[in-house]
Amino acid sequence: MWVYEKKLQYPVNVSRKNxxxxxxxxxxxxxxxxxxxxxxxxxxxxxxxxxxxxKATLNDIGTEELAHLEIVGTLVYKLTKDxxxxxxxxxxxxxxxADHDRALFYVDANxxxxxxxxxxxxGDPIADLLENMAVEQKxxxxxxxxxNLSDDPQVTDVLRFLREREVVHFQRFGETLNYIQxxxxxxxxx
Amino acid sequence: MVVNNSCQAxxxxxxxxxxxxxxxxxxxxxxxCDQRAIEKFNRAYQELCELKNQYEQQCGPxxxxxxxxxxxxxxxxxxxxxxxxx
Numbered sequence: 001m002w003v004y005e006k007k008l009q010y011p012v013n014v015s016r017k018n019x020x021x022x023x024x025x026x027x028x029x030x031x032x033x034x035x036x037x038x039x040x041x042x043x044x045x046x047x048x049x050x051x052x053x054x055k056a057t058l059n060d061i062g063t064e065e066l067a068h069l070e071i072v073g074t075l076v077y078k079l080t081k082d083x084x085x086x087x088x089x090x091x092x093x094x095x096x097x098a099d100h101d102r103a104l105f106y107v108d109a110n111x112x113x114x115x116x117x118x119x120x121x122x123g124d125p126i127a128d129l130l131e132n133m134a135v136e137q138k139x140x141x142x143x144x145x146x147x148n149l150s151d152d153p154q155v156t157d158v159l160r161f162l163r164e165r166e167v168v169h170f171q172r173f174g175e176t177l178n179y180i181q182x183x184x185x186x187x188x189x190x
Numbered sequence: 191m192v193v194n195n196s197c198q199a200x201x202x203x204x205x206x207x208x209x210x211x212x213x214x215x216x217x218x219x220x221x222x223c224d225q226r227a228i229e230k231f232n233r234a235y236q237e238l239c240e241l242k243n244q245y246e247q248q249c250g251p252x253x254x255x256x257x258x259x260x261x262x263x264x265x266x267x268x269x270x271x272x273x274x275x276x
Contacts, residue, residue, distance in 0.1 A: 003257050007201055008273045009209070056219040064212065074274040168216065175220035 002063070009067040010161045012074045013154045019091035022079035023109060024149050028072045028162070030106025030114040033138040035072055039065035041119040042132065048123045051183055057176045058132075061169050068162055073104055075158060126184075129177040133170055140166035197249035204241045204252075210234045 028034040042062030049055045080088075080102055088097045095111055106114035122128050143163035150156045211234040214227050221227065242252055250270045251258045260266055 004254050006252055006254075006267075006270070006273060007205065009212075010205065011202065012274075053219055053222070057216070060212075060216055060219060064216075070273065077274045168213070172216050172220055179220065 002066075008071055008074060009064070010071060010158060012071055012078065012158050014075065014078045015152045015154050017081065017083060017087075018079045018152055018155070019083050019087050019093060021150060021152060021155060022076045023091050023093055023096075025072060025079070025146055025155075025159075026076050026104070026107060027109035028139070028142060028146070029069065029076060029104065031108030031112075031142075032118045033135060033142050034108075034114075035065050035069040035139075036106055036114055037118045038062075038135060038139065039069060040116075041121070041135065044119075045121050045128050045132075048121065048125075049128070050125055051176075051180055053179055054125060054129070054176050057172055061172065064165070064169075068165065071158060071162065075155060076104055079155070125180050126177065129173055129180065132173045133177070136166045136170035136173065140170070194249075197245070200241065200245050200249065204238065204245060207234055207238050207241060211238060 030036055039062050042058045042065065046055050046058045046062070049058055080093075083102065085097060088094060088102075096105070096107070099105075108114075120128075120131055122131070140163055143159050143166065147156055147159050147163065150159060211231060214231040214234065218224065218227055218231060242258075245252055246258050247261065250266045251260060254267055
């Protein structure tokens with residue numbers, strides 16, 4: 001089971017309302033390389049992961065991604081709070097307003113809804129861990145592009161923290177992959 | 191119990207120490223024999239326990255489902271602000 005902590009993993013402050021920035025950042029909430037996809041992918045892969053180290057890594061990184069989902073949600077919430085309909089329209093969020101008002105939703109930067117087609121569980125530990133490593137790199141690149149788009153230093157600070165986490169997760173999945181390759185080699189009989 | 195400046199400073203310290211523990215946890219998942227890292231993890235755990243206990247006494251509940259206490263006779267969990275509102 002999970003237990004909730006009534007705090008963010010990393011503090012989130014924004015300088016001002018910024019609807020344009022929120023429209024782009026929401027891709028890390030419900031986009032293809034976002035935090036929801038990452039968390040659900042890793043937690044679901046735990047069941048077929050053969051080693052104890054692999055299961056622990058998937059469980060714990062999958063859990064940390066939920067904390068990142070809340071950080072991204074908080075960014076979007078704070079950047080769009082009190083936005084007028086005119087401001088939402090001007091930022092290209094007229095369609096979002098029609099379907100969701102100011103509610104958050106799991107969409108990418110272009111408004112496409114989240115789908116399980118973003119993620120995979122192959123059941124093969126090598127394939128799954130390599131997918132996860134690729135995903136961490138794609139998320140790192142996405143945060144890079146978001147940092148390039150950001151004109152709010154306080155938001156950029158949070159995006160930098162999240163980008164760094166992708167690098168650490170990539171490293172841990174790589175170590176897990178190396179260990180599993182040794183584990184699988186040791187099981188071969190000639 | 192109100193979330194004031196000293197509570198914010200305490201929360202900031204909890205975020206820092208918990209991040210240390212989380213990082214060591216992920217590292218130890220793939221380096222389970224590193225004794226120095228285990229010692230550091232246990233030290234972070236001790237400090238975190240003390241900080242969270244202090245936060246709950248002074249500022250309100252941090253965790254639900256019985257992982258934290260409710261001080262006083264009003265139910266604080268559903269009254270205090272949520273992380274995205276702070």
